[in-house]
Amino acid sequence: MKPAPFKYTSPSTITAALDLLAENAYDAKLLAGGQSLIPAMNFRLTQPAMLIDLNRLDKLDYVRVANNNTVQIGAMTRQRTLERNQLIRDMLPLMSETLPFIAHSQIRNRGTIGGSLAHADPAAELPAILVALQGRLRLRNRMRERWVPAEAFFKGIFTTDLAPDEIIVEVEFPSISKGDGWSFLEFSRRKGDYALMGVAALLTVDSQGVCRSARLVYLNSGEVPTVASLATGLLEGEKPSGILFEAVARVAASDVIAPTANIHASVPYLRHLAYSLTKRALEVAHSRALASVET
Amino acid sequence: MSEDHQIIVTVNGQKYQRHVEPRLLLSDFLRHHLSLTGTHVGCEQGVCGSCTILLEGEPVRSCLLFAVQADGRNLTTVEGLSDHNGTEAGRMHPLQEAFWEAHGLQCGFCTPGFLMSLLPFLEENPSPSEQEVREAISGNLCRCTGYQHIVDAVMLAAGNMIAKDGSEES
Numbered sequence: 001m002k003p004a005p006f007k008y009t010s011p012s013t014i015t016a017a018l019d020l021l022a023e024n025a026y027d028a029k030l031l032a033g034g035q036s037l038i039p040a041m042n043f044r045l046t047q048p049a050m051l052i053d054l055n056r057l058d059k060l061d062y063v064r065v066a067n068n069n070t071v072q073i074g075a076m077t078r079q080r081t082l083e084r085n086q087l088i089r090d091m092l093p094l095m096s097e098t099l100p101f102i103a104h105s106q107i108r109n110r111g112t113i114g115g116s117l118a119h120a121d122p123a124a125e126l127p128a129i130l131v132a133l134q135g136r137l138r139l140r141n142r143m144r145e146r147w148v149p150a151e152a153f154f155k156g157i158f159t160t161d162l163a164p165d166e167i168i169v170e171v172e173f174p175s176i177s178k179g180d181g182w183s184f185l186e187f188s189r190r191k192g193d194y195a196l197m198g199v200a201a202l203l204t205v206d207s208q209g210v211c212r213s214a215r216l217v218y219l220n221s222g223e224v225p226t227v228a229s230l231a232t233g234l235l236e237g238e239k240p241s242g243i244l245f246e247a248v249a250r251v252a253a254s255d256v257i258a259p260t261a262n263i264h265a266s267v268p269y270l271r272h273l274a275y276s277l278t279k280r281a282l283e284v285a286h287s288r289a290l291a292s293v294e295t
Numbered sequence: 296m297s298e299d300h301q302i303i304v305t306v307n308g309q310k311y312q313r314h315v316e317p318r319l320l321l322s323d324f325l326r327h328h329l330s331l332t333g334t335h336v337g338c339e340q341g342v343c344g345s346c347t348i349l350l351e352g353e354p355v356r357s358c359l360l361f362a363v364q365a366d367g368r369n370l371t372t373v374e375g376l377s378d379h380n381g382t383e384a385g386r387m388h389p390l391q392e393a394f395w396e397a398h399g400l401q402c403g404f405c406t407p408g409f410l411m412s413l414l415p416f417l418e419e420n421p422s423p424s425e426q427e428v429r430e431a432i433s434g435n436l437c438r439c440t441g442y443q444h445i446v447d448a449v450m451l452a453a454g455n456m457i458a459k460d461g462s463e464e465s
């Protein structure tokens with residue numbers, strides 16, 4: 001058999017899961033969609049002594065609106081469920097646009113939002129989206145709960161602020177509002193592969209078409225999702241145009257991101273991809289922002 | 296250290312009760328414990344798609360699930376296809392027929408995974424465009440056909456299935 005032996009538990013309440021985790025924090029692993037954990041176990045890259053399967057926690061599978069302008073998503077909500085959800089399409093269109101880029105539908109049928117964020121792969125899409133939208137995570141252990149903002153959560157490659165006895169129970173995102181435009185673009189060698197480079201762009205304009213804020217977040221451009229505020233600063237207070245987008249893309253691609261070369265792509269090539277994707281993403285986000293103030 | 300668990304799973308409408316070690320992958324359970332060898336095992340890391348089956352009607356990788364997780368659940372494997380949609384037992388599903396007709400397979404290793412990915416796809420999109428078909432099969436690798444004949448087969452199947460539904464209604 002491929003994976004090493006382990007003890008299997010499948011608690012039916014969050015409290016029971018938290019108790020099990022507290023008692024076995026250093027030997028146990030939480031099992032969500034299993035789409036990153038099980039491949040790693042099949043290779044015996046990881047050999048947890050115990051799995052705490054979260055798949056019976058139906059209570060962690062939901063999408064709901066709070067205070068009219070916040071979307072709360074249960075950690076065990078599948079990527080495929082989010083992709084098909086109308087509320088997400090209306091309130092978090094950036095996330096909707098991004099989800100089909102994650103692996104394949106068969107993987108998204110199992111993979112969860114909580115698992116993807118906890119796994120913290122620098123090439124993954126959802127961590128970049130959480131940082132782009134400035135969302136936050138609700139973490140719980142047996143004793144207490146705490147909220148962690150996106151940027152404080154990601155600490156390094158596959159490393160987060162989660163303590164060994166904590167579970168992500170919910171992820172919260174602010175909804176889109178009037179004047180916001182968005183775009184997500186990535187380049188991968190084959191459809192469904194992890195991207196070589198990807199960028200999420202957000203841009204807000206006022207009724208005069210002046211850019212009030214902008215945000216660019218890159219995947220695979222450092223150990224954690226990389227925010228290019230140095231570059232987007234150029235847009236604020238301006239009525240942006242193609243030339244300005246090119247300048248912003250150049251600054252982001254050459255001065256902000258720190259991609260590492262791999263067997264398929266050199267650093268200059270990755271920076272070139274970032275430049276092209278950024279320019280296009282900003283143009284799309286801008287036209288969507290303008291369309292939203294015109295209506 | 297890792298004691299067996301008793302599970303009850305329904306596969307292609309038939310109930311099975313077995314004892315399994317937690318680390319047993321669902322793909323190996325189907326093949327070695329239930330002798331349902333139609334589900335093929337390729338990469339065992341979720342990439343190739345040959346082990347794709349339906350879990351409660353949704354396509355998933357059976358190499359990325361443990362058999363214990365299937366306790367109490369409904370599965371469909373390629374063996375269940377010939378009965379699907381009430382076709383008489385022993386007769387191929389129109390999707391299988393179309394693969395045969397249009398040369399959608401050569402060695403056949405990847406075929407069960409393609410079929411199981413496509414079945415729910417065609418239910419959701421009865422008359423897909425060629426582009427949509429290509430998107431739908433993007434999670435399944437085939438090393439023989441170059442995909443063109445697979446796309447042809449799906450288009451043929453979609454047409455045949457619609458024609459058949461129409462004739463049944465009239």
Ligand SMILES: Cc1cc2nc3c(=O)[nH]c(=O)nc-3n(C[C@H](O)[C@H](O)[C@H](O)COP(=O)(O)OP(=O)(O)OC[C@H]3O[C@@H](n4cnc5c(N)ncnc54)[C@H](O)[C@@H]3O)c2cc1C
Binds near residue numbers: 341
């Ligand atoms: C072929 C293939 C291609 C893929 N391509 C992509 C891709 O292009 N982009 C992408 O982003 N991903 C990709 N993935 C990964 C996929 O998105 C995973 O589903 C995701 O990374 C992990 O989510 P999961 O629910 O499957 O978590 P699991 O694999 O179950 O768990 C991952 C880790 O997170 C921990 N964990 C899970 N849930 C919680 C929680 N609620 N609280 C605390 N810790 C938790 C687990 O203990 C484990 O350490 C791919 C996977 C495969 C197999």
